[in-house]
Amino acid sequence: MTEQPALDDLDRRILNALQADASQTNAELAELVHVSPPTCLRRVKQLTENGVIARQVAIVDPDKVGARLSAIVEITLDVQAAERMLEFEALAAQESAVLQCYRVSPGPDFVLVVQVADMPAYHALAHRLFTAHANVRNVKAYFSTHRSKFETRIAV
Known part of the structure; x- marks a missing residue:
C-alpha cells in the first residue's frame, strides 16, 4: 500500500x-x-x-452538452478470473460514456456510472459493452430521474 x-x-x-x-x-x-x-x-x-492533486479539470453541465441521461449500471460477469475482470475494466475504460467504473464486493462485480445523450445512446453503449461482450452474465441499470446532489469535493 x-x-x-x-x-x-x-x-x-x-x-x-x-x-x-x-x-x-x-x-x-x-x-x-x-x-x-x-x-x-x-x-x-x-x-x-505527491499525487494528492491528481489533476485539474472543468466540470461540465451534462444538460448543456446533450448528455442528459445518467445511469448507474451493475455488471455481473460470468467468469470472475483476474484476467477476465481486467479485460472488462479495460473495455469499460475505453468508453467515453463511462464516467466511473468500480470493482465491488459483495453483489455485482462492477458498478458503472454512465452519462449518455438519451436511451438510444444507452442501448448502443449496452450493446458494445454488455451484449457483445461474451463474459457479461447480468446487467442491471438504474436511470436517474432527478439529480439532487453532485459533488466532486473530498473533505480534507
Whole structure:
C-alpha cells in the first residue's frame, strides 16, 4: 500500500480552496489561504508531485452538452478470473460514456456510472459493452430521474 503524505493545515486549506475553484490564479489562491504566492506555488507543486492533486479539470453541465441521461449500471460477469475482470475494466475504460467504473464486493462485480445523450445512446453503449461482450452474465441499470446532489469535493 502506498504511504500517504502527511497533510498540514496549509495543505488542507489549499486543497479545499482548489476543490472549490481550481481556476483561480496562484496569487488569488495564496491570498485566500493566507500565505505568500511563492509558498503557495511550492505547496501546490508538492501536492501535485505527491499525487494528492491528481489533476485539474472543468466540470461540465451534462444538460448543456446533450448528455442528459445518467445511469448507474451493475455488471455481473460470468467468469470472475483476474484476467477476465481486467479485460472488462479495460473495455469499460475505453468508453467515453463511462464516467466511473468500480470493482465491488459483495453483489455485482462492477458498478458503472454512465452519462449518455438519451436511451438510444444507452442501448448502443449496452450493446458494445454488455451484449457483445461474451463474459457479461447480468446487467442491471438504474436511470436517474432527478439529480439532487453532485459533488466532486473530498473533505480534507
